[in-house]
Amino acid sequence: MAMLLAVLPAHADGTLSWASDGQANVPYVFHDPADQNRLTGFEYEIVQALSRRFGMTPRFIQNDWDGLIPGLQRGLYGMVLDGIEMTPEHAEAVLFSRPYYVTAERITLRRDEPDYDTLEKLHGHVVGTIKDTLAERMLRHDPSITLRSYEEETNAYSDLRDGRLDAILLDGPIAQYYGQTQDDLKVVGAPIGRIAYGIAFAPGNHALHDRVDAALAGLIADGTLHRILARWGLWTPQMANETGDHSTPAVTPSAWDAYRAALAPRVGWRMKLDRYVGFIPLILHGAWLTLAVSALAMVLAVALGLLLALMRAYGPKPVVWAGTLYVEVVRGTPLLIQVLFIFYGLPSLGVRLSPFVAGVIALGLNYAAYEAENYRAGLTSVARGQMEAAIALNLTHRQALRLVIVPQAFRIVVPVMTNDFISLLKDSSLVSVITLTELSETYVRLSATYYDYLGPGLMVGAAYLVLGLPFVRLARWAERRMGRAISSR
Amino acid sequence: MLEARGIAKAFGAHEVLSGVSLDVERGELVSIIGPSGCGKSTFLRCLNLLEQPDRGMIRIEGVEIDRDGPQKRWTRADEAQAHRLRAHVGMVFQSFNLFPHRTVLENVIMAPLAVKNVPRAQATEVARDLLDKVGLKGTADRYPLTLSGGQQQRAAIARALAMKPAVMLYDEPTSALDPEVAEEVLAVMRQLDHDGMTQIVVTHDMRFARAASDRVLFLDHGRVVEEGDPDVMFAHPSDERTRRFLRSVL
Numbered sequence: 001m002a003m004l005l006a007v008l009p010a011h012a013d014g015t016l017s018w019a020s021d022g023q024a025n026v027p028y029v030f031h032d033p034a035d036q037n038r039l040t041g042f043e044y045e046i047v048q049a050l051s052r053r054f055g056m057t058p059r060f061i062q063n064d065w066d067g068l069i070p071g072l073q074r075g076l077y078g079m080v081l082d083g084i085e086m087t088p089e090h091a092e093a094v095l096f097s098r099p100y101y102v103t104a105e106r107i108t109l110r111r112d113e114p115d116y117d118t119l120e121k122l123h124g125h126v127v128g129t130i131k132d133t134l135a136e137r138m139l140r141h142d143p144s145i146t147l148r149s150y151e152e153e154t155n156a157y158s159d160l161r162d163g164r165l166d167a168i169l170l171d172g173p174i175a176q177y178y179g180q181t182q183d184d185l186k187v188v189g190a191p192i193g194r195i196a197y198g199i200a201f202a203p204g205n206h207a208l209h210d211r212v213d214a215a216l217a218g219l220i221a222d223g224t225l226h227r228i229l230a231r232w233g234l235w236t237p238q239m240a241n242e243t244g245d246h247s248t249p250a251v252t253p254s255a256w257d258a259y260r261a262a263l264a265p266r267v268g269w270r271m272k273l274d275r276y277v278g279f280i281p282l283i284l285h286g287a288w289l290t291l292a293v294s295a296l297a298m299v300l301a302v303a304l305g306l307l308l309a310l311m312r313a314y315g316p317k318p319v320v321w322a323g324t325l326y327v328e329v330v331r332g333t334p335l336l337i338q339v340l341f342i343f344y345g346l347p348s349l350g351v352r353l354s355p356f357v358a359g360v361i362a363l364g365l366n367y368a369a370y371e372a373e374n375y376r377a378g379l380t381s382v383a384r385g386q387m388e389a390a391i392a393l394n395l396t397h398r399q400a401l402r403l404v405i406v407p408q409a410f411r412i413v414v415p416v417m418t419n420d421f422i423s424l425l426k427d428s429s430l431v432s433v434i435t436l437t438e439l440s441e442t443y444v445r446l447s448a449t450y451y452d453y454l455g456p457g458l459m460v461g462a463a464y465l466v467l468g469l470p471f472v473r474l475a476r477w478a479e480r481r482m483g484r485a486i487s488s489r
Numbered sequence: 490m491l492e493a494r495g496i497a498k499a500f501g502a503h504e505v506l507s508g509v510s511l512d513v514e515r516g517e518l519v520s521i522i523g524p525s526g527c528g529k530s531t532f533l534r535c536l537n538l539l540e541q542p543d544r545g546m547i548r549i550e551g552v553e554i555d556r557d558g559p560q561k562r563w564t565r566a567d568e569a570q571a572h573r574l575r576a577h578v579g580m581v582f583q584s585f586n587l588f589p590h591r592t593v594l595e596n597v598i599m600a601p602l603a604v605k606n607v608p609r610a611q612a613t614e615v616a617r618d619l620l621d622k623v624g625l626k627g628t629a630d631r632y633p634l635t636l637s638g639g640q641q642q643r644a645a646i647a648r649a650l651a652m653k654p655a656v657m658l659y660d661e662p663t664s665a666l667d668p669e670v671a672e673e674v675l676a677v678m679r680q681l682d683h684d685g686m687t688q689i690v691v692t693h694d695m696r697f698a699r700a701a702s703d704r705v706l707f708l709d710h711g712r713v714v715e716e717g718d719p720d721v722m723f724a725h726p727s728d729e730r731t732r733r734f735l736r737s738v739l
Contacts, residue, residue, distance in 0.1 A: 383584075383586075385582060385584055385586040386586060388539055388582070388586065389580075389586035390588075391539060392575065392578075392579070392582075393599070393604070393648070393649070393652060394572060394575040394576055394652060395599075395600060395603055395604060396572070399603050403588075403599060403603060404588050407590050408588075408589070408590050
């Protein structure tokens with residue numbers, strides 16, 4: 001239900017819907033390591049403060065970084081806060097508020113490395129950053145630098161520690177929270193350049209933009225923003241200069257301290273176990289979503305696949321061609337493209353689907369092509385004499401298909417179909433690109449938050465197995481039951 | 490009750506039937522014999538429109554299909570007429586073609602239920618009587634592939650009879666069976682003949698054709714070469730081709 005609500009137009013009902021990529025996006029918007037079911041982050045707190053200011057309830061919508069701006073353009077939510085740099089390129093695609101944070105690039109190294117503390121000193125080294133950022137563009141200027149662009153900052157910092165990178169160049173808050181918190185890493189040198197983050201709105205959404213921007217001006221003027229940033233340890237001289245606010249409010253960096261405490265390695269299996277137990281509700285939720293999407297998609301695939309197979313096996317020429325075209329196009333293009341096309345492409349044609357429905361339809365339409373081929377193999381393996389016998393008994397063509405041919409074909413394809421369902425269960429991870437936090441996305445989030453790819457990996461892997469197992473069983477049972485008639489001699 | 494006139498059928502350039510005619514009286518048992526590829530099976534399959542003849546006319550129980558008009562395409566109206574005609578015709582195949590996913594009883598009641606909307610209880614009662622009649626008491630709830638070939642073929646006869654046809658067509662009903670098992674099937678056909686059923690049998694079994702038929706049709710190269718009383722034809726074939734064929738098979 002919540003997933004369906006997510007597509008209601010932004011701020012239609014006294015809620016302020018906003019999106020960010022809350023996967024390991026510390027300290028912007030992320031799931032509190034101390035309580036994974038709770039969102040936190042300095043951007044999260046800014047939105048809370050903004051909504052309070054004009055009496056709206058904020059509603060958070062998770063979306064992948066790549067999908068944030070497309071989602072804005074198709075009206076999935078009203079605004080985006082996710083460290084989006086106010087570059088001229090971005091300004092062409094979205095409408096920006098005034099900046100809510102200004103920072104600079106920082107260099108992070110391993111503690112055992114010499115101090116490469118300027119861009120010049122990175123000459124000839126392997127340097128990591130996040131793709132499509134100011135840092136990436138800066139690094140491109142020096143062709144001697146081997147540039148590695150990442151999707152997730154956690155992966156970059158892992159690679160730095162493992163020696164796959166010599167340095168990382170990233171925004172101040174990221175360097176602070178991912179570099180400075182680690183004993184074996186160090187953040188060096190002076191801040192480089194200037195980065196301003198703005199709240200992004202759909203172009204033309206001046207109504208919301210003007211309201212939020214005015215409220216943001218209020219937060220800056222009355223020191224609310226200052227206090228939030230100070231709690232996160234993010235108030236910098238640069239921010240003081242930008243805002244002209246040189247006061248020192250009596251605020252301790254409590255959020256920053258809390259984060260460091262939560263991240264401190266848990267000693268003893270007991271503590272670790274407690275953390276893993278805390279993951280269970282999230283994994284269950286992810287598993288439920290994975291199962292729901294997969295099961296509904298399979299129902300669609302099995303039904304549509306049969307129709308396509310019948311079209312191709314028994315239809316008149318144009319129908320045969322249409323069926324063949326469908327199967328070839330769907331099997332010949334990547335599922336990821338189809339998912340993105342259905343969710344982000346179709347709205348241009350006036351078809352707006354909720355992420356859940358879009359996910360089910362994309363997976364269902366895709367698997368229908370494969371099921372159609374299975375059925376077709378099944379149909380052709382039903383002897384021709386069966387159809388003749390049915391016609392001789394004066395059954396209509398349609399009755400012959402329904403009562404005689406299809407049931408036999410179905411029995412033949414059941415084992416294949418079960419295997420397909422297991423594949424579909426796994427392929428359903430692709431719907432994470434359209435804002436659905438299913439099992440795989442849950443894994444990415446948990447592991448990236450704690451730098452722990454082992455424990456959550458085993459838990460999520462087990463969840464997939466547990467989901468798939470009953471279907472393997474069910475299929476074996478069905479196969480035995482239905483195969484009895486045909487195979488027993 | 491059955492009349493076929495000038496039935497012609499070609500598969501591509503190869504003409505399989507070149508104008509075959511046949512009249513069958515009610516209660517008759519007619520055997521069609523001839524060498525392999527002579528067109529006898531195709532002719533039988535034309536009679537209930539499993540194959541659509543290119544030319545000719547078929548009339549069964551007053552339902553007529555005429556392929557001699559200018560309209561050569563097989564139309565929706567033709568299909569509807571074929572459906573009406575098939576209501577009077579039952580067919581039994583060489584390979585039985587029972588539905589393997591349904592029990593014997595379900596095989597027998599499927600068409601009455603689906604085509605004639607007979608109430609299930611009534612259809613089941615009729616089916617049990619028919620299975621009884623063909624000697625398959627106690628097999629109703631078994632699946633076809635658990636039966637012997639002879640039992641399967643008798644079940645197939647019961648399935649065809651359940652539609653209460655006026656004429657039964659048999660396409661080499663015993664060719665897939667051992668001789669002793671074939672006898673079970675032939676016995677059922679003799680019993681039906683005795684009960685007054687009209688039957689047309691394409692067969693290689695010359696003994697059956699001679700002993701049980703009222704009339705025999707000898708086909709060669711898509712034409713009727715000779716037709717008549719079995720005893721006369723088997724003893725004194727009038728055509729050289731009939732003589733040669735009978736010599737080779739007897």
